[in-house]
Amino acid sequence: MSLFSPYTLRGVTFPNRVVISPMSQYRAKDGFANDWHLVHLGRFALGGAGLVFCEATAVEERGRRTAGDLGIWRDDHVPGLSRIVRFIAAEGAVPGIQLAHAGRKASELRPWHGGTPLNDEDMQLRGEAAWDAIAPSPVPFGDGWPVPREMTEGDIATTLTAYREAAARSLEAGFKVIEIYASHGFLVHEFYSPISNQRADAYGGDFDSRIRFAVEVAEAIREVWPENLPLIFRVSATDWLDGGWDVDDTVALAKRLKASSVDMMDCSTGGIGGAMRAGRMPFAHGFQVPFAERVRRDAAIPTMAVGMIWDPGEAEAIVADGRADLVALAREVLDDPNWALHAQAALSGDDSFETWKPEFGWWLAQRQRMVKKLGLR
Numbered sequence: 001m002s003l004f005s006p007y008t009l010r011g012v013t014f015p016n017r018v019v020i021s022p023m024s025q026y027r028a029k030d031g032f033a034n035d036w037h038l039v040h041l042g043r044f045a046l047g048g049a050g051l052v053f054c055e056a057t058a059v060e061e062r063g064r065r066t067a068g069d070l071g072i073w074r075d076d077h078v079p080g081l082s083r084i085v086r087f088i089a090a091e092g093a094v095p096g097i098q099l100a101h102a103g104r105k106a107s108e109l110r111p112w113h114g115g116t117p118l119n120d121e122d123m124q125l126r127g128e129a130a131w132d133a134i135a136p137s138p139v140p141f142g143d144g145w146p147v148p149r150e151m152t153e154g155d156i157a158t159t160l161t162a163y164r165e166a167a168a169r170s171l172e173a174g175f176k177v178i179e180i181y182a183s184h185g186f187l188v189h190e191f192y193s194p195i196s197n198q199r200a201d202a203y204g205g206d207f208d209s210r211i212r213f214a215v216e217v218a219e220a221i222r223e224v225w226p227e228n229l230p231l232i233f234r235v236s237a238t239d240w241l242d243g244g245w246d247v248d249d250t251v252a253l254a255k256r257l258k259a260s261s262v263d264m265m266d267c268s269t270g271g272i273g274g275a276m277r278a279g280r281m282p283f284a285h286g287f288q289v290p291f292a293e294r295v296r297r298d299a300a301i302p303t304m305a306v307g308m309i310w311d312p313g314e315a316e317a318i319v320a321d322g323r324a325d326l327v328a329l330a331r332e333v334l335d336d337p338n339w340a341l342h343a344q345a346a347l348s349g350d351d352s353f354e355t356w357k358p359e360f361g362w363w364l365a366q367r368q369r370m371v372k373k374l375g376l377r
């Protein structure tokens, strides 16, 4: 089985190709990880995944998307994160962190509260005040969104330092993989997409100038992130918009990142905003896999496929057919944190529970024998 074969990137070997995609919980206070994050992520390590990503973790306080985002802009954020790292690693999975900056999408309500900019009502209900967002250009995310402040070269330097320091803290916390959150309309994506970047200086205009911030973020992280540890870049491979970023741009960016610092492209899509948002997204099982396949082939860099993947046979085929090296899941594992264990059993036809933790598997195997013997189901 390809999906359950080990995979090595730099000096890190994943026990299999199943990745838990970053999933923001909006449950942190002042950026601090708590018991919720430990239990949420710990379930996936027990459930057999090879790589477990912590959610989008803000490198700057103003780079949080919501007041509940996880953070790594302070030294005292580290102990809460290392507690999670220790658990994931002790249970045999590789712990990863996603470093994030929301840019113009900062100061937002949680999705289930509306996903709109923070307002006075949120202050009254939860005591969470809005804050000012920064972005490459003073262009709002959409109707009803505030105009972000255009970043000065000083802001850019400060933000690059924040990424570098966050990477150093990630290392201290014990993470083995960093992913740069450079998709879904957040800061790094805002720089490389022509939809949101209207700068006339060295960070805007032509392709090379628009990708400059992305490359500098990756290189800043690499300055402190050891040679033996992988750096992954989550890209929005297309904006799905006329005049937006597209897959040819992604291939060119991947080649550039590979040459300096990045080991794998995690290929998501969309999220840049604007009136035509998501209009052309052809939602279907594995609809973003063609981007992982194309980037892997044309930029000759390993890729991760993500999005609407839940069928074990199709996940297996993605890896077996060489369309991607890793397969990431999000919503499906909220429904079934043991997805990897179930997928392995389904693909191998082995329902002995031997790959499960004995604290669970021993009992389940024993019950299964009894149930079969008695013909109960």
Ligand SMILES: Cc1cc2nc3c(=O)[nH]c(=O)nc-3n(C[C@H](O)[C@H](O)[C@H](O)COP(=O)(O)O)c2cc1C
Residues within 6 Å of the ligand: 021, 022, 023, 024, 025, 055, 056, 098, 181, 234, 268, 306, 307, 308, 309, 328, 329, 330, 331, 332
């Ligand atoms: C609850 C939830 C939170 C998410 N938070 C993040 C995040 O912090 N960072 C990120 O890159 N993507 C985030 N995503 C997107 C997922 O990582 C994934 O790319 C997307 O859900 C598509 O995969 P799926 O169809 O398997 O859910 C989130 C998705 C969900 C459902």
